Amino acid sequence: MCADTTADVVIIGSGMAGALIAKELGRAGKKVLILEAGAELPADTNGYMRTFYNAYFKVPEIPYPPDVFTPTSSSDLNDLTDPGTVNAGRPTVMSLLPTNWQDPAKSYLIQKGPLPFASTYERINGGTSRHWLGTSLRNVPNDFVMRDKYGVFVDWPLRYDGSADKSLNLKQWYTKAERAIGVSADVADQTYLGVTFDQPYPMPKIPLSYLDTKLSEGLKGFSQDGTELKVRSTPAARNSQPYQDRRVCAGNTNCIPICPIQAKYDPSVTLAEAFRTGNVDILYRTVASDIVVGENGRVGGIKFVRYREDKGPRTEEGTAVGKLYVIAGNAIETPRLLLMSMNRKGVANSSGLVGKNLMDHPLYLAWALMPADKPVYPYRGPLSTAGIEDLRDGPFRKQRGAFRIEIGNEGWNFPIGDPQRTTMDFINGLNQSGLNSGSGGKPGPAVWGPQLVENLNRVLPRQFRLAFLIEQEPEESNRVALADAKDGLDLPRPEIHYDLSPYTRRGMAAAKRLATAIFNKLGATEFTQPAPGAPSEFPSPDNPAERIQFYGAGHLVGTYRMGTDKWKSVVDADQKAWDHDNLYLVGCGTFPTVATANPTLTLAALSLRTVDHIVKKVLN
Amino acid sequence: MTVITRRTVLTGAAAATAVGTVNVPVASAGDDKADLASFIDISVALTGIAQEKLAPDLDPINIKQAYFEQAQKDPAFDDLLARWRNRPAGAGAEVFFTQRDPVRYLARNIIIAWYLGGWCKTEVLESYDVPNPPPFPIPFTVINAAAYTQGWAWRVAQAHPMGYSELRFGYWADKPFALPVLIGSKK
Numbered sequence: 001m002c003a004d005t006t007a008d009v010v011i012i013g014s015g016m017a018g019a020l021i022a023k024e025l026g027r028a029g030k031k032v033l034i035l036e037a038g039a040e041l042p043a044d045t046n047g048y049m050r051t052f053y054n055a056y057f058k059v060p061e062i063p064y065p066p067d068v069f070t071p072t073s074s075s076d077l078n079d080l081t082d083p084g085t086v087n088a089g090r091p092t093v094m095s096l097l098p099t100n101w102q103d104p105a106k107s108y109l110i111q112k113g114p115l116p117f118a119s120t121y122e123r124i125n126g127g128t129s130r131h132w133l134g135t136s137l138r139n140v141p142n143d144f145v146m147r148d149k150y151g152v153f154v155d156w157p158l159r160y161d162g163s164a165d166k167s168l169n170l171k172q173w174y175t176k177a178e179r180a181i182g183v184s185a186d187v188a189d190q191t192y193l194g195v196t197f198d199q200p201y202p203m204p205k206i207p208l209s210y211l212d213t214k215l216s217e218g219l220k221g222f223s224q225d226g227t228e229l230k231v232r233s234t235p236a237a238r239n240s241q242p243y244q245d246r247r248v249c250a251g252n253t254n255c256i257p258i259c260p261i262q263a264k265y266d267p268s269v270t271l272a273e274a275f276r277t278g279n280v281d282i283l284y285r286t287v288a289s290d291i292v293v294g295e296n297g298r299v300g301g302i303k304f305v306r307y308r309e310d311k312g313p314r315t316e317e318g319t320a321v322g323k324l325y326v327i328a329g330n331a332i333e334t335p336r337l338l339l340m341s342m343n344r345k346g347v348a349n350s351s352g353l354v355g356k357n358l359m360d361h362p363l364y365l366a367w368a369l370m371p372a373d374k375p376v377y378p379y380r381g382p383l384s385t386a387g388i389e390d391l392r393d394g395p396f397r398k399q400r401g402a403f404r405i406e407i408g409n410e411g412w413n414f415p416i417g418d419p420q421r422t423t424m425d426f427i428n429g430l431n432q433s434g435l436n437s438g439s440g441g442k443p444g445p446a447v448w449g450p451q452l453v454e455n456l457n458r459v460l461p462r463q464f465r466l467a468f469l470i471e472q473e474p475e476e477s478n479r480v481a482l483a484d485a486k487d488g489l490d491l492p493r494p495e496i497h498y499d500l501s502p503y504t505r506r507g508m509a510a511a512k513r514l515a516t517a518i519f520n521k522l523g524a525t526e527f528t529q530p531a532p533g534a535p536s537e538f539p540s541p542d543n544p545a546e547r548i549q550f551y552g553a554g555h556l557v558g559t560y561r562m563g564t565d566k567w568k569s570v571v572d573a574d575q576k577a578w579d580h581d582n583l584y585l586v587g588c589g590t591f592p593t594v595a596t597a598n599p600t601l602t603l604a605a606l607s608l609r610t611v612d613h614i615v616k617k618v619l620n
Numbered sequence: 621m622t623v624i625t626r627r628t629v630l631t632g633a634a635a636a637t638a639v640g641t642v643n644v645p646v647a648s649a650g651d652d653k654a655d656l657a658s659f660i661d662i663s664v665a666l667t668g669i670a671q672e673k674l675a676p677d678l679d680p681i682n683i684k685q686a687y688f689e690q691a692q693k694d695p696a697f698d699d700l701l702a703r704w705r706n707r708p709a710g711a712g713a714e715v716f717f718t719q720r721d722p723v724r725y726l727a728r729n730i731i732i733a734w735y736l737g738g739w740c741k742t743e744v745l746e747s748y749d750v751p752n753p754p755p756f757p758i759p760f761t762v763i764n765a766a767a768y769t770q771g772w773a774w775r776v777a778q779a780h781p782m783g784y785s786e787l788r789f790g791y792w793a794d795k796p797f798a799l800p801v802l803i804g805s806k807k
Contacts, residue, residue: 052783053765056738075759207793240789251792254783379779381792409792410782417757419773420736424758427731428748432756442751448713448731453668453776457799460777532755 007033007281008619010302010322012288012337015127016600017586017607018328019267019274020180024611026277030619033320034271034282035304037088037333038124039065041268049260059093060131060257060554064124066310068092083108087307087488088287091120096552098533109332110483110495117498118536119360119552121330125284126267128330128554131257133383134237134264135406135598136183138174141194142393143595150398152503153474154592157564157573161196168573170605175199177604178235181265182243185235192232193393203240205233206249209409211376211464212386218374218522224514227390231407234387235601237265244269251381253410289491291325291341291583299325299347299583305489314489324582324618328607331358331556331589335480336494338560338585344482348577348585353570354560355480359594361469361553362500364403364508366515367415368464368524369435375461378411379419385409391514392596401471401507402596405514411463415528419460426455434527435459466518468511469553472594473501480559500538500550508550509542555588555599562590575610586610655701659688662704665713666727667734669772670804674734683770686763687733694729694742696722720749732760735776737767775802 009025011018014036025032042048048063055062056075062068066086069079077097082105083089089108100106101116111117121128141160146153161171178185179202186205187197208216208231216231223229238249238259249263262269274280283306290303302325306316327334335355341347348354370376388405396402412418412433422433429446431437436455438444447455483495500508519526530537530549540546563569566578575590577583586607588599595602660675663684667674675684691697700716700723707715716727725745732738738760748758762768769784778796780787796802 049783050765053768054762056760056762058782073762075761207790209792210795213793248789250785250789251787252783252785253780258783260783377778377796379774379777379782380785380787380796385792411777413782419777421757423735423773424732427728427735428745428758430748430753446717446728448666448668448717448727450668452731452735453799453803456773456776457778460773460779 004318004321005033005283006321007031008322009033009324009326009614010035010320011326011328012302013037013127013328013330013333013587014125014267014271014282015328015330015587016129016181016267017603018326019126019270020604020607021326021328021586021611022280023270023274023277024608024615026274026279028615028619030279030615032274032280033322034280035286035288035302035320036125036282036284037287038122038285039310040284041125045258045262048258052258057094058257061090061092061120061122063258064122064130068094080106082106083487083493084485085311085488087310087312088123088285089487089493090123093120095120096536098535101535104485108487108493110485110493112495112497113499115499115538116535117358117360117496117552118362118550119554119556121332121554121556123333125271129266129600132266132554132600133255133598135384136178136181136185136235136237136601137389137404137597138190138195139170139595139597139602140192140393142397143593143597146397146593150395152398154563154568156592157562160194170602170609171196171198173605173609174601176608177601178202180270180608181237181604182239182246183235183237183601184240186233189233190235192390201235203243206236206238206240206382206385208233209381209385211378211409212407214370214374214376215407215464215522216386219518222518222521224391224517225394225396227394229388229518230390231386232389234384234406236382236385238382239263249382253379253381253383255383287489287491288337289340289489291327291337291347292319293342293347293580297580299580305491307489311488324584324614326584326586328586330587331559332480332494332496334585334587334589335559336482336492339480339482340492348560348570348579348583350579351567351570353476353568356476356478357474357558357561358478358480358496358498358556359472359474359558359591361555361594361598362472362504362508362550363553364468364470364511364515364548365415365551366466366468366512366519366526366528367412368519368522368526368528369459370462370464371523372458372462374523376464377461378409378463379413379460381409383408383410396510397471399503399506400510401473401504403468403470403507403511404596406467406469408465408467411460412465414467415465418463419456422459423456426452434529464524466515468508468515469596469598470504470507470511471596473503474558474561474593475499475501502541505538505541505548508548509540512540512548513542553598555594557588557591557594557599560585560589561592563592574613575606584610584614655692656684656688658701658704659691660684662700662713662727663687663730663734666716666731667772668803669734673802673804681766681770683766686767687730690733690739690763691726691730694722694726696726699723700726720746725749733763733767735771735773736760737762737764737769737771739763772803778802
């Protein structure tokens with residue numbers, strides 16, 4: 001069955017990049033068709049919330065289809081969905097368990113190692129921004145010029161504000177992006193390391209948490225590499241005032257996986273605005289399978305496959321035809337599509353770089369307990385409201401990965417799944433949390449009643465964690481390829497080759513040292529330890545007897561990089577494929593380096609810059 | 621890893637744990653109303669949360685009913701009631717924990733329900749009640765969505781379940797309510 005469609009612009013993917021571009025095209029009077037691989041949103045998100053409440057494993061992907069478990073509430077790992085059976089699969093946190101990460105029946109990604117790629121994503125209306133945190137930092141100016149400034153990596157073809165050619169400066173596009181998604185922040189707090197502002201943020205900052213304030217007080221005068229560690233509020237796409245007809249944040253401490261009141265921006269907001277232009281249409285459960293390139297080098301259409309049920313058969317096939325095409329998958333799904341196109345000869349790949357330079361912010365997680373007389377009252381407020389940003393740049397970047405530090409408001413939930421684990425320890429007389437130690441190395445006894453209250457209240461209000469997001473070195477050997485394993489539509493799944501370079505590992509080791517120094521300065525007791533059997537660990541470069549575990553930050557970056565030389569990059573500064581005049585590749589895959597900010601705001605700024613270029617210079 | 625030792629505190633406190641101060645009329649198992657009353661008394665003793673917070677007179681969510689029905693399905697339920705009703709004068713919930721038997725695991729499940737909204741299989745709790753327990757985490761079934769949102773673990777942390785807050789913008793900048801406000805004055 002054929003369902004051919006036409007539009008001015010065909011967009012693949014309805015995440016942040018696809019949504020922002022669709023809306024602006026629609027406003028400019030261009031007819032847009034979006035193909036979204038995953039499901040539409042339900043009429044309201046209460047069903048997602050119920051799924052979340054009822055789930056045992058409250059992982060970032062759990063509220064969303066396709067089901068992570070069958071049923072989604074299962075606590076039995078044998079009930080994990082086989083990704084080979086679903087039509088629009090994706091990696092999940094469950095697929096990263098030691099027993100699962102290299103099992104094709106448990107992991108959508110075919111992970112070839114040596115280390116696991118530890119981040120996940122969604123394929124659904126809104127893309128992975130369904131479960132994002134909302135952090136909306138700008139890159140610092142030196143993030144764009146690592147080669148020029150420090151002699152490592154490559155420079156971006158764009159600058160923060162330092163280019164004489166003003167069209168190559170991203171600063172004004174950051175401002176537009178902050179308005180488009182609604183960022184709450186304070187200019188004074190965000191003016192550091194060369195970042196400057198011409199205009200205020202659209203909303204005042206989200207207040208610091210009680211924890212943030214206590215850490216700020218406790219770290220007063222504490223320096224690292226000559227830089228004082230200042231706790232700064234984090235810009236967030238969370239409402240501090242009513243904005244875009246959405247409510248203010250109520251501090252549900254659940255930005256990931258789902259804000260119950262949509263105080264956090266997600267792309268469905270922009271998609272709704274796009275649809276209201278009357279020019280934008282979308283096909284859900286529609287998987288792009290082949291980009292067709294004509295003899296003139298221009299893309300002539302994108303073949304797609306449709307399905308109705310997550311595990312059901314193909315129901316339709318067709319070709320979407322437009323004047324211009326925008327691939328807005330993520331840094332794994334976009335190269336997957338490019339590589340599988342044209343009978344696997346590939347598209348946009350004369351540089352040979354499609355799929356290469358896969359990056360993340362490998363995340364070093366450290367957790368501790370504040371002194372008994374200094375509770376910090378976690379499990380309250382947005383998941384994170386502040387960070388330490390001043391170490392994102394410095395001469396040390398010649399030798400090791402820089403990082404920012406995210407302060408978490410959710411106690412030890414990220415590290416060990418608390419308060420569940422500690423509660424179970426006290427109820428059952430166990431000590432997996434480290435907080436129920438008895439004499440002689442044995443766990444403390446099982447308790448109940450007032451003693452249980454006392455034990456829990458003595459420790460839970462003192463928990464906190466720090467997450468260090470390390471800049472990963474781009475390496476061509478870290479790459480996305482096509483696996484032999486197939487998904488439910490018989491399309492090849494992504495195969496991942498991944499490792500952390502010595503440069504990146506030195507950044508992780510520096511994070512580990514600093515975490516311990518911070519805890520010491522605060523008088524806190526550190527409990528950080530790698531999870532038993534975790535595949536995402538490596539020996540510390542400081543001391544090979546010590547293991548360092550890393551986590552994924554969910555930042556998929558780099559696999560179709562932008563540049564100024566068509567043989568050394570896949571797209572130009574406008575995110576247009578060098579090889580095809582009417583093909584644009586957007587999203588974090590175009591970042592030449594992962595930089596030191598969470599990537600979403602930069603993705604949004606680049607998307608708005610690209611659609612402006614398309615509207616004014618290409619389709620006009 | 622740093623070890624926090626508080627064995628002495630626990631030893632002293634366990635001996636002094638005499639909870640469950642409500643007098644219960646003697647009733648036979650199977651009398652639903654009396655059984656529910658006993659179940660609530662037992663729950664107060666096991667959780668350390670005051671009855672007016674755990675099962676208030678005006679109780680629109682009425683989560684106690686879900687836990688009561690869950691507990692009734694357990695083969696050890698009658699034994700649990702009997703042990704409570706026949707406990708020595710002045711004794712509290714320690715009567716459930718004297719031996720490795722199904723009553724112990726039912727009592728623990730009742731705490732898990734109130735604190736985390738979950739319910740474990742008896743054999744799972746039994747399997748963790750050994751010196752070298754299986755790998756973590758301990759699997760359980762979330763009883764229902766309300767059970768999660770009513771979990772006491774978060775309130776005892778002076779917080780709220782993740783994804784379920786009834787507080788307003790900016791509350792997180794300040795100290796939370798004091799613990800007695802949240803769990804009730806009677807322990």
